[in-house]
Amino acid sequence: DSGVTQTPKHLITATGQRVTLRCSPRSGDLSVYWYQQSLDQGLQFLIQYYNGEERAKGNILERFSAQQFPDLHSELNLSSLELGDSALYFCASSVLGLAEETQYFGPGTRLLVL
Amino acid sequence: EDQVTQSPEALRLQEGESSSLNCSYTVSGLRGLFWYRQDPGKGPEFLFTLYSAGEEKEKERLKATLTKKESFLHITAPKPEDSATYLCAVQAAQGGSEKLVFGKGTKLTVNP
Numbered sequence: 001d002s003g004v005t006q007t008p009k010h011l012i013t014a015t016g017q018r019v020t021l022r023c024s025p026r027s028g029d030l031s032v033y034w035y036q037q038s039l040d041q042g043l044q045f046l047i048q049y050y051n052g053e054e055r056a057k058g059n060i061l062e063r064f065s066a067q068q069f070p071d072l073h074s075e076l077n078l079s080s081l082e083l084g085d086s087a088l089y090f091c092a093s094s095v096l097g098l099a100e101e102t103q104y105f106g107p108g109t110r111l112l113v114l
Numbered sequence: 115e116d117q118v119t120q121s122p123e124a125l126r127l128q129e130g131e132s133s134s135l136n137c138s139y140t141v142s143g144l145r146g147l148f149w150y151r152q153d154p155g156k157g158p159e160f161l162f163t164l165y166s167a168g169e170e171k172e173k174e175r176l177k178a179t180l181t182k183k184e185s186f187l188h189i190t191a192p193k194p195e196d197s198a199t200y201l202c203a204v205q206a207a208q209g210g211s212e213k214l215v216f217g218k219g220t221k222l223t224v225n226p
Contacts (some may be wrong), residue, residue: 033214043158043201043216058213059131090157099145099205100165103214105157 003027004106006091012112018022018079021109023091027073029104031055031097032074034066037108038087050097081113116141122216127224128178130191131182135220137202138184147185149178150201158201161187192224 003026004008013019025032036059045058049068060066063081070076078085088110092103117140125161127133139147146165150158150179162171171178176194177188187200206215 002159004139004157040216044201045213045215050214056213088155098165102148102160102163104160105150107157108155 002104002106003106004091004093006106008109009107010110010112012114013081014114015017015081015083017081017113018077019081019111021076021078021089021091021105021111022088023074023076023093024095025074025091026079026104029093029095030072031094031101032068032072033092033094033103034060034074034076035090035092037090038088042044046076048097055097078111083113086111086113116204116215118202118204118215118217120200120202120220122220123218124221125223127189127192127222129224129226132190132192134186134189135200135222136184137187137217139202139204139215140183141153141204141206141215143206144204146205147157147180148203148214149185149187150203151166152199152201156200161200192222194224195224197222197224 005024007022033048037043046060048056063087066076089106090108092105094101121136149161152158162178167182199221201219203214203216
Protein backbone atom coordinates (compact mmCIF):
# COMPACT_ATOMS: atom_id res chain seq x y z
CA ASP A 1 0.00 0.00 0.00
CA SER A 2 1.60 3.23 -1.21
CA GLY A 3 -0.56 5.52 0.93
CA VAL A 4 -2.07 7.21 -2.14
CA THR A 5 -5.81 6.70 -2.46
CA GLN A 6 -8.00 7.07 -5.52
CA THR A 7 -11.75 6.97 -5.97
CA PRO A 8 -13.72 5.55 -7.59
CA LYS A 9 -12.00 2.30 -8.45
CA HIS A 10 -14.16 1.72 -11.52
CA LEU A 11 -16.26 4.10 -13.61
CA ILE A 12 -18.52 3.27 -16.55
CA THR A 13 -20.06 6.12 -18.48
CA ALA A 14 -21.27 7.12 -21.93
CA THR A 15 -19.71 9.21 -24.65
CA GLY A 16 -20.23 12.92 -24.20
CA GLN A 17 -20.47 12.70 -20.42
CA ARG A 18 -18.29 14.28 -17.75
CA VAL A 19 -16.61 12.50 -14.83
CA THR A 20 -14.44 13.48 -11.88
CA LEU A 21 -11.65 11.33 -10.49
CA ARG A 22 -10.35 11.96 -7.00
CA CYS A 23 -6.93 11.45 -5.47
CA SER A 24 -5.57 11.85 -1.95
CA PRO A 25 -1.78 11.96 -1.73
CA ARG A 26 0.38 10.30 0.90
CA SER A 27 0.47 12.10 4.21
CA GLY A 28 3.06 14.88 3.98
CA ASP A 29 3.30 14.90 0.20
CA LEU A 30 2.67 18.28 -1.41
CA SER A 31 2.83 17.30 -5.06
CA VAL A 32 0.33 15.30 -7.07
CA TYR A 33 0.69 13.90 -10.57
CA TRP A 34 -1.88 12.43 -12.95
CA TYR A 35 -1.14 9.75 -15.53
CA GLN A 36 -3.16 7.92 -18.16
CA GLN A 37 -2.39 4.32 -19.04
CA SER A 38 -3.87 2.74 -22.14
CA LEU A 39 -2.97 -0.57 -23.73
CA ASP A 40 -1.18 0.91 -26.72
CA GLN A 41 0.35 4.04 -25.17
CA GLY A 42 1.70 2.92 -21.85
CA LEU A 43 1.85 5.39 -18.96
CA GLN A 44 1.52 8.99 -20.13
CA PHE A 45 2.08 11.99 -17.87
CA LEU A 46 -0.86 14.39 -17.85
CA ILE A 47 -0.29 17.10 -15.26
CA GLN A 48 1.44 17.93 -11.98
CA TYR A 49 0.38 20.12 -9.08
CA TYR A 50 2.42 21.35 -6.17
CA ASN A 51 0.75 22.80 -3.11
CA GLY A 52 -2.29 23.88 -5.07
CA GLU A 53 -0.50 25.31 -8.07
CA GLU A 54 -0.02 23.76 -11.49
CA ARG A 55 3.66 22.96 -11.97
CA ALA A 56 3.99 20.93 -15.17
CA LYS A 57 1.79 19.88 -18.03
CA GLY A 58 2.14 16.87 -20.25
CA ASN A 59 -0.09 15.37 -22.91
CA ILE A 60 -3.33 16.54 -21.37
CA LEU A 61 -6.26 17.19 -23.67
CA GLU A 62 -8.15 20.48 -23.48
CA ARG A 63 -11.26 18.47 -22.49
CA PHE A 64 -9.42 17.42 -19.34
CA SER A 65 -8.69 19.65 -16.38
CA ALA A 66 -7.40 19.18 -12.87
CA GLN A 67 -6.98 21.04 -9.63
CA GLN A 68 -5.42 20.57 -6.23
CA PHE A 69 -7.32 21.78 -3.20
CA PRO A 70 -6.05 23.37 0.04
CA ASP A 71 -6.23 19.99 1.80
CA LEU A 72 -3.92 18.74 -1.00
CA HIS A 73 -6.34 16.27 -2.52
CA SER A 74 -6.67 16.53 -6.28
CA GLU A 75 -9.40 16.01 -8.82
CA LEU A 76 -9.12 15.22 -12.52
CA ASN A 77 -12.13 16.27 -14.57
CA LEU A 78 -12.74 14.59 -17.90
CA SER A 79 -15.46 16.07 -20.12
CA SER A 80 -17.03 15.36 -23.52
CA LEU A 81 -15.81 11.83 -23.11
CA GLU A 82 -14.87 9.77 -26.15
CA LEU A 83 -14.40 6.04 -26.55
CA GLY A 84 -10.65 6.58 -26.73
CA ASP A 85 -10.61 8.03 -23.22
CA SER A 86 -11.18 4.57 -21.81
CA ALA A 87 -8.05 3.84 -19.80
CA LEU A 88 -6.57 3.47 -16.35
CA TYR A 89 -5.98 6.81 -14.65
CA PHE A 90 -3.33 6.92 -11.97
CA CYS A 91 -2.48 9.52 -9.43
CA ALA A 92 0.97 9.69 -7.86
CA SER A 93 2.43 11.88 -5.15
CA SER A 94 5.81 13.01 -3.92
CA VAL A 95 7.02 15.23 -1.11
CA LEU A 96 8.15 18.38 -2.91
CA GLY A 97 7.57 17.53 -6.55
CA LEU A 98 11.27 17.62 -7.39
CA ALA A 99 12.69 15.69 -10.30
CA GLU A 100 14.87 13.47 -8.12
CA GLU A 101 12.05 12.36 -5.87
CA THR A 102 10.28 9.05 -6.06
CA GLN A 103 6.65 9.21 -7.10
CA TYR A 104 4.33 6.82 -5.28
CA PHE A 105 1.33 5.65 -7.25
CA GLY A 106 -2.24 5.02 -6.20
CA PRO A 107 -4.30 1.97 -7.23
CA GLY A 108 -5.88 3.77 -10.18
CA THR A 109 -9.34 4.42 -11.56
CA ARG A 110 -10.45 2.28 -14.47
CA LEU A 111 -12.62 4.35 -16.81
CA LEU A 112 -14.76 2.70 -19.45
CA VAL A 113 -16.55 4.93 -21.94
CA LEU A 114 -19.34 3.19 -23.86
CA GLU B 115 12.49 14.25 -27.49
CA ASP B 116 13.00 12.10 -24.41
CA GLN B 117 12.66 8.41 -25.17
CA VAL B 118 12.68 5.24 -23.09
CA THR B 119 12.82 1.83 -24.75
CA GLN B 120 12.48 -1.40 -22.82
CA SER B 121 13.41 -4.83 -24.06
CA PRO B 122 12.33 -7.49 -24.38
CA GLU B 123 8.59 -6.72 -24.47
CA ALA B 124 7.88 -10.06 -22.84
CA LEU B 125 10.06 -12.63 -21.12
CA ARG B 126 9.24 -16.13 -19.92
CA LEU B 127 11.56 -17.76 -17.40
CA GLN B 128 11.57 -20.97 -15.46
CA GLU B 129 11.76 -20.63 -11.71
CA GLY B 130 15.42 -20.18 -10.78
CA GLU B 131 16.48 -19.08 -14.28
CA SER B 132 18.25 -15.72 -13.91
CA SER B 133 18.00 -13.01 -16.58
CA SER B 134 18.15 -9.28 -17.22
CA LEU B 135 15.73 -6.65 -18.46
CA ASN B 136 17.00 -3.68 -20.44
CA CYS B 137 15.98 -0.04 -20.41
CA SER B 138 17.71 2.28 -22.87
CA TYR B 139 17.07 5.98 -22.74
CA THR B 140 17.68 9.14 -24.72
CA VAL B 141 17.36 12.18 -22.54
CA SER B 142 19.24 15.33 -21.80
CA GLY B 143 19.65 16.37 -18.22
CA LEU B 144 18.87 13.05 -16.56
CA ARG B 145 17.70 13.69 -13.02
CA GLY B 146 16.87 10.09 -12.14
CA LEU B 147 15.99 6.68 -13.53
CA PHE B 148 13.23 4.76 -11.80
CA TRP B 149 12.16 1.12 -11.85
CA TYR B 150 8.63 0.13 -10.97
CA ARG B 151 6.79 -3.18 -10.82
CA GLN B 152 3.17 -3.29 -11.95
CA ASP B 153 0.72 -6.13 -11.39
CA PRO B 154 -2.35 -6.37 -13.68
CA GLY B 155 -4.93 -3.70 -12.86
CA LYS B 156 -2.79 -2.23 -10.07
CA GLY B 157 -0.73 0.91 -9.69
CA PRO B 158 3.04 0.86 -10.28
CA GLU B 159 4.99 -0.13 -7.18
CA PHE B 160 8.30 1.64 -6.66
CA LEU B 161 11.45 -0.51 -6.73
CA PHE B 162 14.59 1.59 -7.28
CA THR B 163 15.92 5.02 -8.14
CA LEU B 164 19.31 5.44 -9.81
CA TYR B 165 20.92 8.84 -10.25
CA SER B 166 24.33 8.43 -11.84
CA ALA B 167 26.25 6.08 -14.11
CA GLY B 168 27.87 3.25 -12.18
CA GLU B 169 25.27 3.24 -9.46
CA GLU B 170 23.78 -0.11 -8.39
CA LYS B 171 20.94 -0.97 -6.03
CA GLU B 172 19.68 -4.32 -4.77
CA LYS B 173 16.50 -5.61 -3.21
CA GLU B 174 15.98 -9.31 -2.60
CA ARG B 175 16.33 -11.01 -6.00
CA LEU B 176 16.50 -7.75 -7.96
CA LYS B 177 19.51 -5.64 -8.80
CA ALA B 178 19.39 -2.45 -10.87
CA THR B 179 22.39 -0.91 -12.60
CA LEU B 180 22.85 2.29 -14.60
CA THR B 181 25.17 3.40 -17.39
CA LYS B 182 25.10 6.62 -19.39
CA LYS B 183 22.72 5.14 -21.96
CA GLU B 184 20.89 2.28 -20.31
CA SER B 185 19.83 0.52 -17.18
CA PHE B 186 19.52 -3.17 -16.43
CA LEU B 187 17.28 -4.93 -13.99
CA HIS B 188 18.87 -8.24 -13.11
CA ILE B 189 16.65 -10.94 -11.65
CA THR B 190 18.47 -13.70 -9.84
CA ALA B 191 16.77 -17.07 -9.28
CA PRO B 192 13.28 -15.67 -9.91
CA LYS B 193 10.16 -17.10 -8.30
CA PRO B 194 6.61 -17.20 -9.71
CA GLU B 195 5.68 -14.25 -7.49
CA ASP B 196 8.14 -12.10 -9.45
CA SER B 197 5.79 -12.33 -12.43
CA ALA B 198 4.70 -8.77 -13.29
CA THR B 199 5.32 -5.98 -15.74
CA TYR B 200 8.49 -4.05 -14.96
CA LEU B 201 8.47 -0.39 -15.93
CA CYS B 202 11.41 1.91 -16.39
CA ALA B 203 11.04 5.68 -16.28
CA VAL B 204 13.38 8.64 -16.57
CA GLN B 205 13.02 12.05 -15.07
CA ALA B 206 14.62 14.83 -17.05
CA ALA B 207 14.73 18.57 -16.75
CA GLN B 208 14.20 20.49 -19.96
CA GLY B 209 13.41 24.16 -20.16
CA GLY B 210 11.88 24.25 -16.71
CA SER B 211 9.47 21.42 -17.45
CA GLU B 212 10.13 18.21 -15.58
CA LYS B 213 8.23 15.05 -16.24
CA LEU B 214 8.53 11.32 -15.80
CA VAL B 215 8.75 9.48 -19.13
CA PHE B 216 7.90 5.78 -19.01
CA GLY B 217 8.89 2.91 -21.23
CA LYS B 218 6.19 0.45 -22.29
CA GLY B 219 7.46 -2.20 -19.90
CA THR B 220 8.68 -5.77 -19.93
CA LYS B 221 6.10 -8.38 -19.02
CA LEU B 222 7.85 -11.08 -17.02
CA THR B 223 6.33 -14.51 -16.49
CA VAL B 224 8.08 -16.96 -14.17
CA ASN B 225 6.85 -20.53 -14.46
CA PRO B 226 7.13 -22.92 -11.50
